[in-house]
Amino acid sequence: MTLVDRINQAARRLPAWPIYIGGVLLPVWLFWQAASGALGVDPIKALEDRLGLWGLKLIVAGLCVTPLRRFARVNLIKYRRSIGLLAFLYIVLHFLTWLLLDLGLRWEQALGDIIKRPFITVGMVGLLAMIPLALTSNDRAIRWLGSARWQKLQKLAYLVALSGGVHFLWLVKAWPLEPFLYLGAILGLLAVRVIPKRSRLAA
Amino acid sequence: MPTKFIPDLNWSDVTPKAVFLNRRQLIAGAAALSVAGPAAAQLDYVKSDYSTDEEPNDLSDIRGYNNFYEFGTGKEEPSVNAQKLTVDPWSVKIDGMVDKPGDYDLADILSGVTLEERIYRLRCVEAWSMVVPWIGFPLADLLDRIGVQSSAKYVAFETLVRPEEMIGQRYPVLDWPYREGLRLDEAMHTLTILATGLYGEEMPKQNGAPIRLVVPWKYGFKSIKSIVRISLTDQMPETTWNMQNPREYGFYSNVNPNVDHPRWSQASERRIGGGLFGGRQDTLMFNGYEEHVAGLYAGQDLTKDY
Numbered sequence: 309m310t311l312v313d314r315i316n317q318a319a320r321r322l323p324a325w326p327i328y329i330g331g332v333l334l335p336v337w338l339f340w341q342a343a344s345g346a347l348g349v350d351p352i353k354a355l356e357d358r359l360g361l362w363g364l365k366l367i368v369a370g371l372c373v374t375p376l377r378r379f380a381r382v383n384l385i386k387y388r389r390s391i392g393l394l395a396f397l398y399i400v401l402h403f404l405t406w407l408l409l410d411l412g413l414r415w416e417q418a419l420g421d422i423i424k425r426p427f428i429t430v431g432m433v434g435l436l437a438m439i440p441l442a443l444t445s446n447d448r449a450i451r452w453l454g455s456a457r458w459q460k461l462q463k464l465a466y467l468v469a470l471s472g473g474v475h476f477l478w479l480v481k482a483w484p485l486e487p488f489l490y491l492g493a494i495l496g497l498l499a500v501r502v503i504p505k506r507s508r509l510a511a
Numbered sequence: 512m513p514t515k516f517i518p519d520l521n522w523s524d525v526t527p528k529a530v531f532l533n534r535r536q537l538i539a540g541a542a543a544l545s546v547a548g549p550a551a552a553q554l555d556y557v558k559s560d561y562s563t564d565e566e567p568n569d570l571s572d573i574r575g576y577n578n579f580y581e582f583g584t585g586k587e588e589p590s591v592n593a594q595k596l597t598v599d600p601w602s603v604k605i606d607g608m609v610d611k612p613g614d615y616d617l618a619d620i621l622s623g624v625t626l627e628e629r630i631y632r633l634r635c636v637e638a639w640s641m642v643v644p645w646i647g648f649p650l651a652d653l654l655d656r657i658g659v660q661s662s663a664k665y666v667a668f669e670t671l672v673r674p675e676e677m678i679g680q681r682y683p684v685l686d687w688p689y690r691e692g693l694r695l696d697e698a699m700h701t702l703t704i705l706a707t708g709l710y711g712e713e714m715p716k717q718n719g720a721p722i723r724l725v726v727p728w729k730y731g732f733k734s735i736k737s738i739v740r741i742s743l744t745d746q747m748p749e750t751t752w753n754m755q756n757p758r759e760y761g762f763y764s765n766v767n768p769n770v771d772h773p774r775w776s777q778a779s780e781r782r783i784g785g786g787l788f789g790g791r792q793d794t795l796m797f798n799g800y801e802e803h804v805a806g807l808y809a810g811q812d813l814t815k816d817y
Binding site: 342343345348350351409410411412414417420421424425428478479480481482483484485 | 571572575576580584586587637639682683684685752755771773774775776778779781783784786787788789790791
């Protein structure tokens with residue numbers, strides 16, 4: 309039995325619900341660390357950064373599911389919904405940390421930042437684009453929309469990923485490597501999706 | 512925090528010396544546990560009227576949260592990576608439009624100097640702030656000794672380049688060496704100091720040992736660390752962050768809540784040490800030093816000369 313077969317077999321047996329439990333515990337743990345000083349002397353920034361980065365990691369992970377199935381025949385599709393919903397949770401918490409703890413509800417400054425600061429504008433676009441995705445991440449919504457329309461709507465995830473990658477790159481000073489790696493991974497994962505279907509046969 | 516502290520007095524004025532030393536040892540001891548580094552030597556210094564009444568940040572905050580890209584771009588990286596830096600021997604090249612150019616040993620620069628404690632607010636361009644009890648002396652003292660020629664209009668500074676010891680310099684994160692500059696009147700201002708220590712001790716390496724600039728009314732990146740060259744010139748010098756992104760970082764970079772950085776507001780700041788629920792405070796014009804320095808910029812449009 310090949311490695312791929314083994315992974316697929318394991319995936320058939322392992323349910324998705326433990327991902328939700330672990331995924332919800334992570335921000336609880338981060339918040340507790342931040343409050344107790346374990347995240348350093350600037351806990352607000354640390355919490356903001358970590359939540360944002362975990363959100364972005366899950367967004368990238370979610371984008372991996374389809375190419376993995378198509379090119380490596382590894383089928384992890386049953387976990388994709390939990391990955392996406394947790395990404396949404398982290399990005400909402402990332403936003404709330406910024407609004408409540410960092411800005412302390414300075415509404416004028418918050419609105420000014422969203423309108424005037426391109427990196428925050430882009431981040432907000434990504435967050436807003438996640439809302440319809442999260443709202444339709446259930447079987448009832450799929451039935452209600454019909455599979456084809458639902459699939460089309462889910463393409464918003466590409467916008468979410470691009471917004472997230474650009475948001476991260478735009479907020480850093482100088483040229484550290486990490487944001488480039490994320491944006492590169494996102495662009496790569498989007499690029500493989502435009503490879504025509506029949507090229508798979510040639511491969 | 513000692514309960515004897517009265518906010519409208521200098522903290523070391525009101526705390527008995529024994530208690531104050533004891534507290535410092537406690538802090539230094541705590542810092543040594545989390546931040547590697549040998550025990551620093553005590554410095555002799557006098558107090559200054561230019562110190563703020565605000566409570567300084569703990570030594571562990573000041574030593575553990577640094578922007579010093581020569582040792583990595585993360586805030587905690589310099590406290591670890593800077594410990595390899597050799598700061599003795601140290602010499603500073605002073606050149607350009609001066610009467611006595613040369614390579615000066617740090618001991619020569621410090622000989623005859625009266626060190627002062629200057630408790631200053633530090634405002635980072637990233638919208639966080641601290642209060643730091645620097646030990647240093649006015650840059651003007653040094654410039655007067657070296658003799659500034661009348662043609663000089665600016666002072667340019669450079670940080671050491673030594674990639675063997677400064678691992679951040681192995682990558683082109685910035686265009687090394689780190690460069691900064693001041694207009695001559697800014698450099699001669701009594702608030703502008705060269706600092707060689709903080710909290711009464713020698714400068715921690717991650718804070719810019721052995722000698723660094725502190726210009727409290729400008730964003731922190733102007734206060735260049737680990738200086739090896741000071742040049743007097745009649746041309747506005749190139750400065751690192753301005754070279755990196757001229758739209759975002761001007762030559763002056765005075766703290767100004769009314770002139771936003773293009774990517775974030777400068778209206779308010781997070782005081783380090785406030786914890787998760789510390790919130791924000793309003794940023795003050797010239798970082799609260801307006802009465803001392805506003806005159807330097809009379810007639811200048813600070814939205815253009817940002």
